[in-house]
Amino acid sequence: MLGMLIGTATIVTLFSITTAMESELKDHFDKVGTRILITEGQEKLSLSYRGITVAEDIGEGPNLFSDEKLTALSQLLSYETVATVSPKLVSSGVTDEGISVLSIGINFADEVNVKGYWQVSGGLPVQENQVLLGRHLADNLEVDVGDSFIIFDEKFNVAGILDELGSQEDYLLYLYLEKLQSLTDNESLLSMVELVFPGNKGIEAADSLIDELSKIDTTLAGTRVQDAAEGRRVLVEHFAKISFMVTIVIIVIGSLIMGTTMMSSVKERTWEIGIFRAYGFRKKHIMSVIFYEAGILSAVSGAGGYLLGMLLAVFAAPVIADIQTSIVWNPLVGLWVLVLTVLVGVLASLYPAVRAANLDPVKALNYL
Amino acid sequence: MRVDSIALKNIKRRPAKALFMVLGIILAVGTIVTLYTTTSSLNVELADRFDEIGANIMVIPDSKEINLSYGGVRVSGTQEKQYLVNRDIIAINTIPNGENIATVAPKLLTPLTISGQRIVAMGVDFPMEFALKPWWSFEGEKPRGVIDVLLGSDVATILGLKPGDAIDIEGEIFNVSAVLDPQGSEEDGLVFIQLLAAQRLADREDSLSLIEVAAYCNTCPIEDIVMDINKALPGAKATALGEAVRARAAVVDRFNKFSAAVAFVVFLIGSLLILVTVISSVKERTKEIGVFRAIGFRQSSIIEIFLTEALILGLLGGVIGYIAGTITARVLAASAAGMEVAIGWDFLFAGVTIVLALIISLLSSAYPAVKAAKLDPVEALRHI
Amino acid sequence: MGKKDLIEVQNLTKIYASGSEQVNALNGLNLTIENGEFVALMGPSGSGKSTLLTILGALNPPTQGQVLIDDIDIYKLPTERRADFRSTYMGFVFQQFHLIPYLTAVENVMLPLAIGAKSSKEQTEKAKTLLEKVGLGNKFNRLPNQLSGGEQERVAIARALVNDPPIVFADEPTGALDAKTSLEIMELFQKVNEESYTIIMVTHNKENLDFVKRAVFIKDGEIEKEDSYERAGLS
Numbered sequence: 007m008l009g010m011l012i013g014t015a016t017i018v019t020l021f022s023i024t025t026a027m028e029s030e031l032k033d034h035f036d037k038v039g040t041r042i043l044i045t046e047g048q049e050k051l052s053l054s055y056r057g058i059t060v061a062e063d064i065g066e067g068p069n070l071f072s073d074e075k076l077t078a079l080s081q082l083l084s085y086e087t088v089a090t091v092s093p094k095l096v097s098s099g100v101t102d103e104g105i106s107v108l109s110i111g112i113n114f115a116d117e118v119n120v121k122g123y124w125q126v127s128g129g130l131p132v133q134e135n136q137v138l139l140g141r142h143l144a145d146n147l148e149v150d151v152g153d154s155f156i157i158f159d160e161k162f163n164v165a166g167i168l169d170e171l172g173s174q175e176d177y178l179l180y181l182y183l184e185k186l187q188s189l190t191d192n193e194s195l196l197s198m199v200e201l202v203f204p205g206n207k208g209i210e211a212a213d214s215l216i217d218e219l220s221k222i223d224t225t226l227a228g229t230r231v232q233d234a235a236e237g238r239r240v241l242v243e244h245f246a247k248i249s250f251m252v253t254i255v256i257i258v259i260g261s262l263i264m265g266t267t268m269m270s271s272v273k274e275r276t277w278e279i280g281i282f283r284a285y286g287f288r289k290k291h292i293m294s295v296i297f298y299e300a301g302i303l304s305a306v307s308g309a310g311g312y313l314l315g316m317l318l319a320v321f322a323a324p325v326i327a328d329i330q331t332s333i334v335w336n337p338l339v340g341l342w343v344l345v346l347t348v349l350v351g352v353l354a355s356l357y358p359a360v361r362a363a364n365l366d367p368v369k370a371l372n373y374l
Numbered sequence: 375m376r377v378d379s380i381a382l383k384n385i386k387r388r389p390a391k392a393l394f395m396v397l398g399i400i401l402a403v404g405t406i407v408t409l410y411t412t413t414s415s416l417n418v419e420l421a422d423r424f425d426e427i428g429a430n431i432m433v434i435p436d437s438k439e440i441n442l443s444y445g446g447v448r449v450s451g452t453q454e455k456q457y458l459v460n461r462d463i464i465a466i467n468t469i470p471n472g473e474n475i476a477t478v479a480p481k482l483l484t485p486l487t488i489s490g491q492r493i494v495a496m497g498v499d500f501p502m503e504f505a506l507k508p509w510w511s512f513e514g515e516k517p518r519g520v521i522d523v524l525l526g527s528d529v530a531t532i533l534g535l536k537p538g539d540a541i542d543i544e545g546e547i548f549n550v551s552a553v554l555d556p557q558g559s560e561e562d563g564l565v566f567i568q569l570l571a572a573q574r575l576a577d578r579e580d581s582l583s584l585i586e587v588a589a590y591c592n593t594c595p596i597e598d599i600v601m602d603i604n605k606a607l608p609g610a611k612a613t614a615l616g617e618a619v620r621a622r623a624a625v626v627d628r629f630n631k632f633s634a635a636v637a638f639v640v641f642l643i644g645s646l647l648i649l650v651t652v653i654s655s656v657k658e659r660t661k662e663i664g665v666f667r668a669i670g671f672r673q674s675s676i677i678e679i680f681l682t683e684a685l686i687l688g689l690l691g692g693v694i695g696y697i698a699g700t701i702t703a704r705v706l707a708a709s710a711a712g713m714e715v716a717i718g719w720d721f722l723f724a725g726v727t728i729v730l731a732l733i734i735s736l737l738s739s740a741y742p743a744v745k746a747a748k749l750d751p752v753e754a755l756r757h758i
Numbered sequence: 759m760g761k762k763d764l765i766e767v768q769n770l771t772k773i774y775a776s777g778s779e780q781v782n783a784l785n786g787l788n789l790t791i792e793n794g795e796f797v798a799l800m801g802p803s804g805s806g807k808s809t810l811l812t813i814l815g816a817l818n819p820p821t822q823g824q825v826l827i828d829d830i831d832i833y834k835l836p837t838e839r840r841a842d843f844r845s846t847y848m849g850f851v852f853q854q855f856h857l858i859p860y861l862t863a864v865e866n867v868m869l870p871l872a873i874g875a876k877s878s879k880e881q882t883e884k885a886k887t888l889l890e891k892v893g894l895g896n897k898f899n900r901l902p903n904q905l906s907g908g909e910q911e912r913v914a915i916a917r918a919l920v921n922d923p924p925i926v927f928a929d930e931p932t933g934a935l936d937a938k939t940s941l942e943i944m945e946l947f948q949k950v951n952e953e954s955y956t957i958i959m960v961t962h963n964k965e966n967l968d969f970v971k972r973a974v975f976i977k978d979g980e981i982e983k984e985d986s987y988e989r990a991g992l993s
Contacts (some may be wrong), residue, residue: 008650016643020636027632035626043558049528050446051493052563058583059448060455060483060494068446096445105450108442123620171616172432172716177442197445231558234428234618237509241427242625245420249632252412255706256640259405263647266401268652270394318593322639377872380861387860387901665856668817669870669917670845672838748837752818755856 009267010304014311014317014347017260021339022319024253028246031204037122037197039089040208041231042201042216044079046071048227057174068096070195072095075226079199082222090202095183097190102156107143109157109179111186114138120200121175127151134185136165138178156187158189201228206239257346264307264347268300269322272358279362289363294311297352297361304351308344313344377675381682391655392683396691398651402644403695403731404702407723409640411703413633413718421592421626426476429506429586430618431600433458435465436611457581462607466587469602477588480569481505484576484583488543489533490567494544496567497572500524506588513537514552517566522551524566543567544575587612591622647729649738656680656742663746664754673747680743681736688735692728763801764924764956765791765814770823771977783809784820785979791958793924796951798858798967799960807960808929810976814958815927816844826926845873849918849955851928857902863889864898867916867951874921883937888916892946905925908939915946919955928959929981981992 040083046069053059073093079085095111114130128151131138139149142169149155154163162181170176187193209230216228275296282292314336385392402441435456442449458480466478482497500517504510514537517524523541525533530553535541539550548567556562589599596614603612666676704717746754767789774781783806792799799807812818814825816832825832827847832840849870857866867885876884889898892912902910906986911931918926932940940963946968951957959970965972967987975982 008648011648012643019643020637023632023635023639027628030628031625034628038621041558049531050563051491051529051532052526052560053448053494054441054443055481055483055494055496055560056432056586057442057444057566058483058586059443060485060583076624082554094445098447108444108449110444110449123617125616125620169616170613172613173615173617174442174444178444197447214578229556229558229562232509232511233557233559234507234509235621237427238424238621238625241420241423244414245629251706252409252636255408256405259401262401267650268396270400272426318639318642319628322635346612358446376878380869380872383865384860520824661856662858665852665858666869667841668815668844668850668852668856670841670843670848670921671873672841674838675873751820752812755852 010264010307010347010351011311013260013262013264013267013350014308014343015315016263017257018312018343019318019322020259022316023322024249024321025262028249031242031246035206035242036089036204037119037237038235038239039202039204040212041120042203042212042228043046043231044199044201044219044226044228045069045197046227056261057177068197070095070197071226073194073196075223076196076199078223079219082215082218084211084218084297087203087207087211088201088215089204090116090119090200092120092200092202093183093196094200095190095192095195097167097186097192098195099158099189101147102159107147107157107179108177109181111183111184114179114180115202116191117180119198120202123171125169126166127169128164131165131180131182133158134182135162136181137162138166138168139164140168140174140178141170142176142177160189185213206243222312226323227237247339252276252311253315261346261350264304264350267357268304268351268354271360272296272300272355276362276365279359283363283365292363293359296355300351300355300359301348304348305344307351308347309340311347312340312343331335358373377678379683381679381686384683391658392413394578394689395651396687397466399648399688399691399693399731399735399736400698401697402647403692404699405708406637406644407699407727408702408706410633410637411700411717411720411723412706413636415635415703415707417626417630418592420629421622422590424622424626425590426505426588427508428558429477429479429588429589430591430596430615430622431587431603432587432615433462433585433587433603433607433612434612435584436609453628456609457578457583458585458607458610459580461580462582462585462610465606466603467655469599469606471594471599471602474590474594474599475587476590477502477505479586479588480582481585482569482572482576482578482581482583484572484578486544486565486572486575489535489541491533493565493703494531494563495572495575497576498566499569501567503566504584510557513555514550515677517551517568519549520568520571520664521546522568523548525550525553525662526562526566527554528562529557531641541565546575548587571635585610585758622679624753645734648734652735652738652740653682657740657745660746660749660754660757663743664749664751664757667751667754668750670758673744674697676747677740677743684735685732689728690734691735692731695731696724696727713722715723760993762792764793764795764828765958766826767814768824768826770825771809771821772813772818772883772898782979784813785792786823787976787980789974789981791956794951794954794956796948796957796969796971797890797959798970798973799958799976800962800967800973801982802965803962806977807976811840811927811929811958811960815848815850816840817850821825827841845870845921847923847925849921849923849926851914851918851926851931851932852971853933855902855914857910857913859902861993862899862901863894863916865912867903867920868915869917870921870987884920885916888919889913892916893942907934908936911935911939911943912946915943915950925956925958928957930960930962932961932963941965 076093083281092112099109101107118124147155149164151164151167154161168175187195189323214231216230219226219228279292435458437456463478463480479502480499484495485492486495488495504516525535530536530561535550537550537552541548541550554561562695573581589596596619600612600614637673663676700719766786770784770787772784774783795959799810801807813820819833832843835843858869864882864885868881871881871884887893892911892915893923895913897905897909903912935943944966947957971987973985
């Protein structure tokens with residue numbers, strides 16, 4: 007019975023850990039999701055790449071659009087599955103020392119969902135006179151968390167500074183959208199809106215939204231952001247399949263363990279079986295007794311193994327694997343485990359039971 | 375006859391029972407080896423493939439202020455532009471941790487007159503660029519020749535060009551080899567041409583605006599690589615891309631920890647299995663132990679007999695288990711959706727596994743042997 | 759070797775307890791056995807004779823009382839010393855033979871010697887000599903399952919003798935044998951006794967009394983009576 011317990015516990019523990027990991031990965035990619043950038047105007051020429059700007063005389067300035075268009079956006083069918091909406095206004099401001107700073111007005115709560123990789127020293131701004139600075143900008147302005155400086159002719163307090171990202175964001179200043187709108191006389195106007203669709207159906211949803219948008223509004227255009235994120239997701243899905251295969255291997259091996267244990271324990275009872283036979287028990291009586299016992303033993307082992315396995319998973323997983331999500335007690339899994347265990351146990355007892363029942367009683371008795 | 379020969383005779387003349395015990399050990403060791411080997415290899419593979427997708431290091435000229443733009447808004451810095459040089463590409467590839475560099479994608483950004491308009495062109499090394507951005511989808515053919523160019527989707531619309539058309543750049547005719555699908559980034563508004571062509575047309579033969587690098591971080595942390603690059607290129611500033619680093623941590627690290635958990639659990643259970651197998655094998659022989667005791671064998675001699683057996687069988691089981699496990703891992707990895715995962719014969723791992731299997735076998739053999747040896751012989755003899 | 763009163767048993771009591779039940783196997787038994795005796799312990803089943811044998815054989819600690827062999831209180835010895843004592847002083851022939859199933863006849867006989875300092879060659883020599891003595895000179899390399907009941911018995915006897923122990927204990931040696939073989943075995947024991955081995959044997963077979971010199975009758979854990987027998991031609 008111990009062997010069956012161990013076999014079951016193995017399967018359960020590993021299965022739980024695998025499932026927990028997969029769900030954490032899914033959560034991560036869900037958060038990253040599929041992004042759409044919605045801007046006003048037609049095709050534009052770029053004057054920069056990754057923040058490196060080479061020409062000041064190419065392309066037009068940004069076209070702003072009214073945030074009323076967000077309402078129209080929200081009416082679209084595909085809008086239903088959107089996870090995050092982050093409107094932005096981009097402008098430039100000058101500090102009292104004459105330094106020009108690219109400033110972005112956002113709703114911090116929303117933008118943080120888009121920028122899951124942001125890490126902030128200090129905290130996010132909570133009031134409209136607070137700002138979040140990119141690392142290099144903070145260095146250039148020579149300010150730290152808690153300091154104040156003047157920009158847009160107003161005093162702002164540095165609530166937080168972003169850890170170095172190696173991108174344009176290191177040079178940007180983030181403040182509340184409404185504040186920037188009022189500072190630049192752009193009330194109710196936006197430069198762009200970023201939408202995030204979660205999950206692996208995100209691409210479909212995103213593309214259909216873009217399609218719908220182009221039909222109802224020709225001034226706004228949406229583009230699906232293509233970058234490394236999608237490639238990574240595909241890669242990880244591929245590997246997740248393999249982890250699943252590993253789980254299958256484990257199930258097979260767990261069953262093997264259970265099977266051999268059951269087989270050997272029945273074999274040990276050959277002597278007993280000999281006695282039964284000597285007393286005139288028929289083969290089918292003996293076999294039904296064995297199956298019955300095997301069934302009960304397996305069921306108990308299965309239940310015990312399930313409990314043991316779950317406990318092990320609950321305690322071991324966070325400690326060793328740093329898995330944050332709680333391991334789920336899924337009764338359906340428990341049921342499957344029970345069924346599997348009983349099946350394996352009974353099947354495994356089949357062969358030795360038949361052999362023993364068919365033995366000459368004398369031989370069986372001599373089996374000592 | 376010596377004590378160890380008694381152990382050998384048991385194994386020789388009761389092969390079935392010995393086999394049972396060995397099989398238990400093989401199964402346990404094999405499982406541990408298979409799972410550990412497979413998951414480690416998969417982790418390495420995952421990490422490397424992950425690192426190859428997109429850049430994780432950005433190298434730009436070191437200057438106090440740079441020209442910035444975002445969403446169409448520009449902010450000017452100093453007028454004097456700084457550049458990297460062609461030699462820097464080699465420098466990056468030859469840093470001390472050079473084998474960890476996967477892709478080096480240099481770029482020169484320069485405004486050129488294209489089809490009568492001033493458009494920013496980006497000179498790139500096309501093979502490197504495509505390697506760096508496997509998510510790029512496009513219409514047309516990959517640029518191959520010196521005169522092939524790639525258009526961003528917005529540029530193509532503005533200029534009214536499609537794949538196969540000719541395009542005039544600074545008076546020379548180039549071929550629109552492909553048009554990128556909309557990327558939702560600045561790439562939509564750029565024209566991509568061969569780096570050398572860009573350098574020539576811009577009259578900046580030995581200049582680069584930036585270099586994007588993809589580095590493998592498995593055996594070497596990215597901070598070290600960034601530091602090496604900064605050392606090798608004093609006029610440049612290399613930075614790790616936070617977004618890539620975080621994503622990797624979220625995914626690859628998680629996979630690693632998962633494998634660690636799996637390995638731990640499997641090891642635990644494998645050990646338990648060996649324990650159970652060996653203990654039951656020894657317990658079966660309680661009567662035999664009673665005979666030895668009755669004859670006058672000391673406990674130490676009896677334990678010696680069983681330990682010798684456990685040593686032989688544990689060693690056998692450990693070695694076969696390791697071999698079987700590694701072969702299984704190879705088969706698994708090969709059939710795992712056509713990945714070339716190289717699973718080698720790791721002698722250190724083999725050694726550790728076999729020694730561990732041995733220790734567990736010895737310990738789990740000693741315990742019941744001692745218990746049985748401590749019994750009054752009459753008690754022991756009563757056992758079936 | 760040893761004093762005249764080789765084995766002295768005083769006030770021997772053995773209680774077996776299983777759960778809430780208690781069985782008094784032996785009740786304050788006293789017994790003395792002299793060097794060179796051939797004693798039969800007889801009695802109905804459950805009388806305690808086998809228990810007495812195993813206690814005398816240093817295999818089974820009594821609940822009360824003491825057993826002195828050659829003036830040594832064997833149950834005051836630490837367990838390992840007692841094991842040494844067994845290997846030096848005693849040879850056992852068990853009712854179920856208890857041969858090691860994976861050792862040949864020779865190897866089984868040699869087994870008690872494995873503890874000692876004799877070389878492998880010397881061990882094998884001695885074992886073969888004894889096997890010849892018990893009439894199994896042509897079956898050295900047979901495994902126990904290749905030998906008949908009587909033959910296994912003989913191997914067990916040879917094994918009991920291999921260390922030259924002064925005392926040989928036998929538990930129902932003819933219990934599983936047919937009449938003819940039983941006779942042969944008893945003759946063998948008699949021969950062994952003539953070579954100055956003290957033999958203590960549990961048996962329920964009255965015909966075996968023809969070979970022993972003394973019979974102790976045990977009932978309900980106590981000695982009921984004793985008989986002595988004169989045997990022609992025995993010292």
